[in-house]
Amino acid sequence: MKTERALLAERLLTQGCRLAEEGRYNEARRLFLRAARLGDTAAMVNLGNLYDEGLGGPRSLQRALSWYRRAAAKRNSSGAANVGAIYRREGAFRTALAWFKKAVRLGDLDDALLDVAGLYAGPLRNPRAARVAASRLVLTRDTVAPHSRAEARKLLALLRTKRRAR
Numbered sequence: 001m002k003t004e005r006a007l008l009a010e011r012l013l014t015q016g017c018r019l020a021e022e023g024r025y026n027e028a029r030r031l032f033l034r035a036a037r038l039g040d041t042a043a044m045v046n047l048g049n050l051y052d053e054g055l056g057g058p059r060s061l062q063r064a065l066s067w068y069r070r071a072a073a074k075r076n077s078s079g080a081a082n083v084g085a086i087y088r089r090e091g092a093f094r095t096a097l098a099w100f101k102k103a104v105r106l107g108d109l110d111d112a113l114l115d116v117a118g119l120y121a122g123p124l125r126n127p128r129a130a131r132v133a134a135s136r137l138v139l140t141r142d143t144v145a146p147h148s149r150a151e152a153r154k155l156l157a158l159l160r161t162k163r164r165a166r
Contacts, residue, residue, distance in 0.1 A: 009038035025056030077106035
Protein backbone atom coordinates (compact mmCIF):
# COMPACT_ATOMS: atom_id res chain seq x y z
CA MET A 1 0.00 0.00 0.00
CA LYS A 2 1.26 3.46 -0.86
CA THR A 3 2.14 5.89 1.87
CA GLU A 4 0.42 9.22 2.21
CA ARG A 5 3.65 10.85 1.03
CA ALA A 6 3.74 8.68 -2.11
CA LEU A 7 0.08 9.41 -2.85
CA LEU A 8 0.68 13.15 -2.52
CA ALA A 9 3.71 12.92 -4.82
CA GLU A 10 1.63 10.98 -7.37
CA ARG A 11 -1.13 13.62 -7.30
CA LEU A 12 1.42 16.43 -7.72
CA LEU A 13 3.02 14.56 -10.62
CA THR A 14 -0.34 14.04 -12.34
CA GLN A 15 -1.27 17.71 -11.93
CA GLY A 16 2.17 18.76 -13.17
CA CYS A 17 1.85 16.60 -16.27
CA ARG A 18 -1.55 18.10 -17.03
CA LEU A 19 -0.15 21.62 -16.67
CA ALA A 20 2.83 20.79 -18.87
CA GLU A 21 0.51 19.43 -21.56
CA GLU A 22 -1.33 22.77 -21.42
CA GLY A 23 1.97 24.63 -21.85
CA ARG A 24 1.89 25.98 -18.30
CA TYR A 25 5.48 24.98 -17.65
CA ASN A 26 6.24 27.38 -14.81
CA GLU A 27 3.40 25.93 -12.72
CA ALA A 28 4.30 22.40 -13.78
CA ARG A 29 7.90 22.96 -12.71
CA ARG A 30 6.77 23.94 -9.21
CA LEU A 31 4.60 20.83 -8.86
CA PHE A 32 7.30 18.53 -10.24
CA LEU A 33 9.75 20.04 -7.76
CA ARG A 34 7.41 19.32 -4.84
CA ALA A 35 6.82 15.75 -6.03
CA ALA A 36 10.54 15.21 -6.67
CA ARG A 37 11.38 16.38 -3.16
CA LEU A 38 8.93 13.73 -1.93
CA GLY A 39 10.99 11.12 -3.81
CA ASP A 40 8.96 10.61 -6.98
CA THR A 41 11.41 9.57 -9.70
CA ALA A 42 9.06 10.36 -12.60
CA ALA A 43 8.77 13.91 -11.24
CA MET A 44 12.58 14.07 -11.03
CA VAL A 45 12.84 13.11 -14.71
CA ASN A 46 10.11 15.56 -15.74
CA LEU A 47 11.77 18.33 -13.75
CA GLY A 48 15.07 17.48 -15.42
CA ASN A 49 13.35 17.68 -18.80
CA LEU A 50 12.05 21.18 -18.06
CA TYR A 51 15.51 22.34 -17.00
CA ASP A 52 17.08 20.62 -20.02
CA GLU A 53 14.69 22.38 -22.41
CA GLY A 54 14.46 25.67 -20.52
CA LEU A 55 10.68 25.39 -20.12
CA GLY A 56 9.04 27.24 -17.24
CA GLY A 57 12.26 28.99 -16.33
CA PRO A 58 15.89 29.30 -17.33
CA ARG A 59 17.66 26.40 -19.02
CA SER A 60 20.18 24.68 -16.77
CA LEU A 61 22.02 21.56 -17.87
CA GLN A 62 23.57 21.29 -14.40
CA ARG A 63 20.17 21.17 -12.71
CA ALA A 64 18.82 18.83 -15.39
CA LEU A 65 21.77 16.48 -14.82
CA SER A 66 21.31 16.71 -11.07
CA TRP A 67 17.64 15.66 -11.23
CA TYR A 68 18.28 12.94 -13.82
CA ARG A 69 21.09 11.53 -11.66
CA ARG A 70 18.86 11.53 -8.57
CA ALA A 71 16.23 9.59 -10.51
CA ALA A 72 18.86 7.13 -11.78
CA ALA A 73 20.18 6.66 -8.24
CA LYS A 74 16.65 5.53 -7.32
CA ARG A 75 16.75 3.00 -10.19
CA ASN A 76 14.86 5.04 -12.80
CA SER A 77 16.14 4.03 -16.26
CA SER A 78 14.84 7.21 -17.93
CA GLY A 79 16.97 9.31 -15.61
CA ALA A 80 20.08 7.36 -16.59
CA ALA A 81 19.23 7.49 -20.31
CA ASN A 82 18.68 11.25 -20.14
CA VAL A 83 22.09 11.76 -18.53
CA GLY A 84 23.52 9.72 -21.41
CA ALA A 85 21.67 11.86 -23.94
CA ILE A 86 23.13 15.07 -22.52
CA TYR A 87 26.67 13.69 -22.56
CA ARG A 88 26.20 12.42 -26.13
CA ARG A 89 24.94 15.86 -27.17
CA GLU A 90 28.02 17.41 -25.54
CA GLY A 91 30.35 15.00 -27.39
CA ALA A 92 31.39 12.99 -24.30
CA PHE A 93 30.65 9.67 -25.99
CA ARG A 94 32.32 7.29 -23.53
CA THR A 95 30.55 8.91 -20.59
CA ALA A 96 27.29 8.79 -22.54
CA LEU A 97 27.87 5.09 -23.23
CA ALA A 98 28.32 4.36 -19.52
CA TRP A 99 25.02 6.06 -18.70
CA PHE A 100 23.14 4.34 -21.53
CA LYS A 101 24.50 1.00 -20.30
CA LYS A 102 23.29 1.87 -16.81
CA ALA A 103 19.84 2.59 -18.27
CA VAL A 104 19.90 -0.85 -19.91
CA ARG A 105 20.86 -2.47 -16.59
CA LEU A 106 17.95 -0.62 -14.98
CA GLY A 107 15.57 -2.17 -17.50
CA ASP A 108 15.51 0.05 -20.60
CA LEU A 109 15.96 -2.68 -23.20
CA ASP A 110 14.56 -0.39 -25.86
CA ASP A 111 15.80 3.12 -26.58
CA ALA A 112 18.86 2.96 -24.33
CA LEU A 113 20.07 -0.27 -25.92
CA LEU A 114 19.57 1.32 -29.35
CA ASP A 115 21.61 4.30 -28.12
CA VAL A 116 24.40 1.91 -27.03
CA ALA A 117 24.40 0.29 -30.48
CA GLY A 118 24.38 3.70 -32.18
CA LEU A 119 27.35 4.97 -30.19
CA TYR A 120 29.32 1.83 -30.95
CA ALA A 121 28.40 2.00 -34.65
CA GLY A 122 29.15 5.71 -34.87
CA PRO A 123 31.59 7.79 -32.84
CA LEU A 124 33.07 4.91 -30.83
CA ARG A 125 33.80 2.89 -33.99
CA ASN A 126 33.26 -0.57 -32.58
CA PRO A 127 31.11 -2.41 -35.13
CA ARG A 128 31.33 -5.74 -33.30
CA ALA A 129 29.90 -4.24 -30.09
CA ALA A 130 27.27 -2.41 -32.18
CA ARG A 131 26.20 -5.74 -33.74
CA VAL A 132 25.95 -7.37 -30.31
CA ALA A 133 23.77 -4.56 -28.92
CA ALA A 134 21.57 -4.33 -32.02
CA SER A 135 21.18 -8.12 -32.18
CA ARG A 136 20.10 -8.16 -28.55
CA LEU A 137 17.39 -5.63 -29.44
CA VAL A 138 16.19 -7.69 -32.39
CA LEU A 139 16.11 -10.91 -30.36
CA THR A 140 14.45 -9.50 -27.24
CA ARG A 141 10.75 -10.26 -27.22
CA ASP A 142 7.82 -8.45 -25.59
CA THR A 143 9.77 -5.59 -23.99
CA VAL A 144 11.03 -3.94 -27.19
CA ALA A 145 8.83 -1.59 -29.21
CA PRO A 146 8.46 -2.42 -32.90
CA HIS A 147 10.11 0.87 -33.97
CA SER A 148 13.22 0.08 -31.90
CA ARG A 149 13.43 -3.43 -33.32
CA ALA A 150 13.09 -1.97 -36.84
CA GLU A 151 15.85 0.58 -36.17
CA ALA A 152 18.10 -2.18 -34.83
CA ARG A 153 17.50 -4.22 -37.99
CA LYS A 154 18.41 -1.19 -40.14
CA LEU A 155 21.59 -0.71 -38.14
CA LEU A 156 22.53 -4.38 -38.53
CA ALA A 157 21.95 -4.16 -42.30
CA LEU A 158 24.15 -1.05 -42.48
CA LEU A 159 26.89 -2.77 -40.47
CA ARG A 160 26.75 -5.80 -42.80
CA THR A 161 27.06 -3.50 -45.83
CA LYS A 162 30.07 -1.73 -44.32
CA ARG A 163 31.67 -5.07 -43.45
CA ARG A 164 31.30 -6.31 -47.05
CA ALA A 165 32.73 -3.07 -48.42
CA ARG A 166 36.01 -3.64 -46.57
